[in-house]
Amino acid sequence: MRKILTIVLAWVSSIAFAAGADEIFADAQAAKASGDLVAALKGYEQACEMSHANACRRAGLAYDYGMGATQNYPSAVKFYEKSCDLGSADGCSNLADVYGAGRGVARSEQKSFELFVKSCEMGSSGGCYGLATAYEKGKGVDKSIETATKFYQKACTLGLDLGCEKVK
Numbered sequence: 001m002r003k004i005l006t007i008v009l010a011w012v013s014s015i016a017f018a019a020g021a022d023e024i025f026a027d028a029q030a031a032k033a034s035g036d037l038v039a040a041l042k043g044y045e046q047a048c049e050m051s052h053a054n055a056c057r058r059a060g061l062a063y064d065y066g067m068g069a070t071q072n073y074p075s076a077v078k079f080y081e082k083s084c085d086l087g088s089a090d091g092c093s094n095l096a097d098v099y100g101a102g103r104g105v106a107r108s109e110q111k112s113f114e115l116f117v118k119s120c121e122m123g124s125s126g127g128c129y130g131l132a133t134a135y136e137k138g139k140g141v142d143k144s145i146e147t148a149t150k151f152y153q154k155a156c157t158l159g160l161d162l163g164c165e166k167v168k
Contacts, residue, residue: 021050028055037068048079053086060094064103073104084115089122096130100139113140120151125158132166 028043041062047055060079063072077098083091096115099108113134119127132151135144155163 021047021052021055024050025052025055025058028058032058037062039068041068048082051086053083053088053091056080056083056086057088057091057094060091064094064098073098075104077104084118087122089119089124089127092116092119092122093124093127093130096127100130109134109140111140120154123158125155125160125163128152128155128158129160129163132163 024043024047028040028047031037031043032040041059044055044059044062048059056079060076060083062068062076063079064076065071069075077095080091080095080098084095092115096112096119097103099105099115100112101107113131116127116131116134120131128151132148132155134140135151136148137143149167152163152166156167157163
């Protein structure tokens with residue numbers, strides 16, 4: 001009986017924990033919408049600590065572009081990595097971008113390519129677009145216009161207008 005009670009309490013607390021992260025993230029989004037980027041970043045970081053994947057990505061974006069904090073590429077990478085590890089397809093795409101550009105990490109076209117593959121497989125239109133660009137330019141992979149076109153089309157299908165423009 002004691003074991004069952006422990007399991008039930010652990011399950012209930014995990015639900016409350018998740019709801020807390022969602023609420024904090026929503027408050028951070030509201031702060032961003034009202035122009036309070038410092039409060040937004042604080043909320044994103046707090047929700048990220050609670051394993052909210054999109055909050056981690058938003059914190060990464062804030063540090064990557066200096067929104068609510070001084071631009072800090074290593075911090076951006078840390079948050080993008082956590083976002084990607086937590087299953088955010090767009091977080092993986094952002095991480096691929098920083099590896100491709102060498103922002104806060106050693107530049108690696110191969111690592112960028114691998115992350116774009118992961119991101120696209122997870123359903124990110126931006127990830128598919130990045131993957132298409134890698135194939136088009138031969139970055140981290142052998143150049144293939146045919147394969148690039150396939151991934152531009154997938155980006156388009158997933159709703160990215162830039163992908164649609166590439167396959168016109």
